[in-house]
Amino acid sequence: MVVNVALVGVGLVGSEFIRQVLSSTSKQIAIIGVANSRQMLTSATPLTSSWKEDLAASKLPFSLDSFTESLQASKAQYPTVVMDCTSNQAVADYYPRWLEAGFHVVTPNKKAFSGDLSLYKQIRSLADSGKAMVYHESTVGAGLPVINTLNDLVATGDKIVKIEGIFSGTLSYIFNNFSTLDASAKPVKFSEVVSVAKELGYTEPDPRDDLNGMDVARKVIILGRVAGLDLSQETISVENIVPQELRNTSAEEFMTKLPEFDAHFENLNNEAIQAGQVLRYVGLVDPVNGKSGVTLARYPASHPFASLKGSDNIIAFTTERFPSPLIIQGAGAGAAVTAFGMYSDVLKIAERTRQ
Amino acid sequence: MVVNVALVGVGLVGSEFIRQVLSSTSKQIAIIGVANSRQMLTSATPLTSSWKEDLAASKLPFSLDSFTESLQASKAQYPTVVMDCTSNQAVADYYPRWLEAGFHVVTPNKKAFSGDLSLYKQIRSLADSGKAMVYHESTVGAGLPVINTLNDLVATGDKIVKIEGIFSGTLSYIFNNFSTLDASAKPVKFSEVVSVAKELGYTEPDPRDDLNGMDVARKVIILGRVAGLDLSQETISVENIVPQELRNTSAEEFMTKLPEFDAHFENLNNEAIQAGQVLRYVGLVDPVNGKSGVTLARYPASHPFASLKGSDNIIAFTTERFPSPLIIQGAGAGAAVTAFGMYSDVLKIAERTRQ
Numbered sequence: 001m002v003v004n005v006a007l008v009g010v011g012l013v014g015s016e017f018i019r020q021v022l023s024s025t026s027k028q029i030a031i032i033g034v035a036n037s038r039q040m041l042t043s044a045t046p047l048t049s050s051w052k053e054d055l056a057a058s059k060l061p062f063s064l065d066s067f068t069e070s071l072q073a074s075k076a077q078y079p080t081v082v083m084d085c086t087s088n089q090a091v092a093d094y095y096p097r098w099l100e101a102g103f104h105v106v107t108p109n110k111k112a113f114s115g116d117l118s119l120y121k122q123i124r125s126l127a128d129s130g131k132a133m134v135y136h137e138s139t140v141g142a143g144l145p146v147i148n149t150l151n152d153l154v155a156t157g158d159k160i161v162k163i164e165g166i167f168s169g170t171l172s173y174i175f176n177n178f179s180t181l182d183a184s185a186k187p188v189k190f191s192e193v194v195s196v197a198k199e200l201g202y203t204e205p206d207p208r209d210d211l212n213g214m215d216v217a218r219k220v221i222i223l224g225r226v227a228g229l230d231l232s233q234e235t236i237s238v239e240n241i242v243p244q245e246l247r248n249t250s251a252e253e254f255m256t257k258l259p260e261f262d263a264h265f266e267n268l269n270n271e272a273i274q275a276g277q278v279l280r281y282v283g284l285v286d287p288v289n290g291k292s293g294v295t296l297a298r299y300p301a302s303h304p305f306a307s308l309k310g311s312d313n314i315i316a317f318t319t320e321r322f323p324s325p326l327i328i329q330g331a332g333a334g335a336a337v338t339a340f341g342m343y344s345d346v347l348k349i350a351e352r353t354r355q
Numbered sequence: 356m357v358v359n360v361a362l363v364g365v366g367l368v369g370s371e372f373i374r375q376v377l378s379s380t381s382k383q384i385a386i387i388g389v390a391n392s393r394q395m396l397t398s399a400t401p402l403t404s405s406w407k408e409d410l411a412a413s414k415l416p417f418s419l420d421s422f423t424e425s426l427q428a429s430k431a432q433y434p435t436v437v438m439d440c441t442s443n444q445a446v447a448d449y450y451p452r453w454l455e456a457g458f459h460v461v462t463p464n465k466k467a468f469s470g471d472l473s474l475y476k477q478i479r480s481l482a483d484s485g486k487a488m489v490y491h492e493s494t495v496g497a498g499l500p501v502i503n504t505l506n507d508l509v510a511t512g513d514k515i516v517k518i519e520g521i522f523s524g525t526l527s528y529i530f531n532n533f534s535t536l537d538a539s540a541k542p543v544k545f546s547e548v549v550s551v552a553k554e555l556g557y558t559e560p561d562p563r564d565d566l567n568g569m570d571v572a573r574k575v576i577i578l579g580r581v582a583g584l585d586l587s588q589e590t591i592s593v594e595n596i597v598p599q600e601l602r603n604t605s606a607e608e609f610m611t612k613l614p615e616f617d618a619h620f621e622n623l624n625n626e627a628i629q630a631g632q633v634l635r636y637v638g639l640v641d642p643v644n645g646k647s648g649v650t651l652a653r654y655p656a657s658h659p660f661a662s663l664k665g666s667d668n669i670i671a672f673t674t675e676r677f678p679s680p681l682i683i684q685g686a687g688a689g690a691a692v693t694a695f696g697m698y699s700d701v702l703k704i705a706e707r708t709r710q
Binding site: 158320 | 375378379380485498499500503504507508510511512513537657659662664665667675676677679680681682683684685686691692695698699702706707709
């Protein structure tokens with residue numbers, strides 16, 4: 001039994017997925033296509049570890065249409081997955097055409113699931129009609145079993161009371177280090193933590209792209225939609241913690257001037273600490289009160305969010321059956337764990353299409 | 356698309372599963388058989404909320420053979436799941452016959468997965484051959500996504516370094532209350548905590564059946580086997596924390612005499628607390644050092660096991676891809692969450708057998 005996979009986008013995550021598949025002893029999955037924004041390569045026989053050189057040598061210019069066309073022969077023979085490893089809107093917009101044509105879609109790209117609601121509904125309805133399957137475990141918390149668990153809760157009729165979590169490795173790292181009740185930890189300034197996070201490569205090139213909450217907002221929207229809510233950027237509230245005065249400066253100026261706002265963050269932190277609490281930047285899906293969004297919140301020492309370490313993500317599902325929440329925690333970023341989530345998704349398609 | 360389910364055993368968990376299925380708006384799953392140790396009832400049309408009365412009125416005596424025979428018509432028409440909601444060895448021994456005959460098996464019964472290794476291998480090999488599927492999410496941590504997550508890690512080629520967890524709601528409750536670094540918590544005696552746990556219905560009728568570690572050992576064996584290790588009762592070490600002197604007394608005498616050993620447990624606890632640690636009774640799967648087993652261990656305040664509350668379970672998977680472990684936490688006992696795990700399992704079979 002074989003499932004064929006063709007990747008659009010072969011950066012860190014795509015390459016790692018291919019590496020994981022090629023090192024597997026079970027030959028369930030064959031990589032039969034790869035493409036970057038310029039070139040593409042498809043093959044009737046599975047690609048091997050020389051795929052990078054083979055792709056570089058390919059003279060075929062990439063377009064979504066021609067890549068799709070070149071996968072028709074594969075699809076006629078085996079279940080075929082198109083794996084979108086870009087963060088591109090144009091690729092996301094193409095999912096309905098793939099699904100209509102019977103290609104399954106697996107992706108860590110958040111765009112289709114957190115953007116335009118009508119695109120999301122179109123994709124969902126095509127998947128529900130049974131034409132082809134869509135899996136996107138790695139869009140939230142990388143390979144942590146977040147989407148699958150939420151799907152199981154919803155499909156078995158549990159009632160979602162609240163989904164709360166730290167969905168950004170970057171913001172996890174920043175606040176775990178900045179705001180702690182551990183008396184032995186040396187106090188640090190907010191700007192210093194951001195600066196270290198940037199140096200470690202944890203932040204986006206411009207850290208405001210993390211601190212504005214938009215990445216967390218996208219994950220809130222995805223989880224909300226899986227839970228059955230019609231969330232969108234317009235309907236959730238997002239607390240942007242970038243100081244107003246630094247929102248329209250250059251990225252360099254932002255880093256230079258951030259220390260001027262250290263007192264502001266220190267005040268917030270001190271207020272929390274004095275109340276025996278810590279600051280955490282969290283996403284919230286709130287079907288009961290309709291207050292889904294992203295916010296800088298406070299948690300007591302005994303709360304699992306307070307003892308989070310490193311850049312781990314954490315997600316707490318409070319439901320009718322789990323009044324004490326079901327919690328999932330662990331690395332929510334990085335190529336190895338993101339590719340793991342995509343690989344698990346492909347294996348689920350393999351199981352469901354077994355002849 | 357319909358999957359038929361027939362239940363052997365309709366106690367708390369079985370009844371709750373039926374309740375969850377009957378309250379679902381999607382009519383994907385039909386309950387077409389129920390049996391207790393005396394009577395059975397199978398039906399060509401789905402059972403309804405009057406199933407208890409209908410079963411009580413049934414004149415058909417139960418036997419595994421006759422129940423199986425009466426499900427042949429169902430299987431000819433739809434994928435059919437036999438759900439074992441007993442904790443019976445004889446039912447577990449029957450799984451190979453069901454699988455051979457093409458019945459899928461879903462169960463929270465630990466016997467087949469933690470007992471005789473040859474039975475386990477026979478079941479696994481029948482499932483792998485594609486004859487029929489076996490799902491047993493609820494055998495560890497009730498509905499927490501433990502087995503599925505471990506399966507995904509293994510199937511995608513991750514290397515399991517360690518699986519460590521608090522797999523017993525009873526022992527979670529006892530040690531969360533007995534051993535805490537929270538200075539505001541009133542110190543309690545070990546025998547008192549056991550006594551309260553018993554009154555709350557958290558323990559087995561004889562609490563030694565929890566404290567001897569055998570239930571945790573079964574879960575360690577299940578997880579180890581899913582991870583690819585040939586664990587069995589004989590090959591793992593189990594720390595029985597029932598004092599030697601109380602192992603052969605009556606259950607009443609055990610409860611009466613347990614206070615005589617309070618000083619013993621208090622000493623252990625004080626040693627831990629003075630080192631800034633707490634006592635937790637944990638199960639360990641250890642493929643690297645071959646030291647799988649059950650033990651009373653100590654954890655520092657910053658460890659997720661130390662801040663566990665109530666009777667929650669917690670499981671930490673340390674792997675090559677998750678050096679900082681992937682952690683799953685939440686209610687690991689109770690009819691609602693156990694039935695949730697079984698329901699999720701049936702839906703996976705429904706997805707995989709969709710025509």
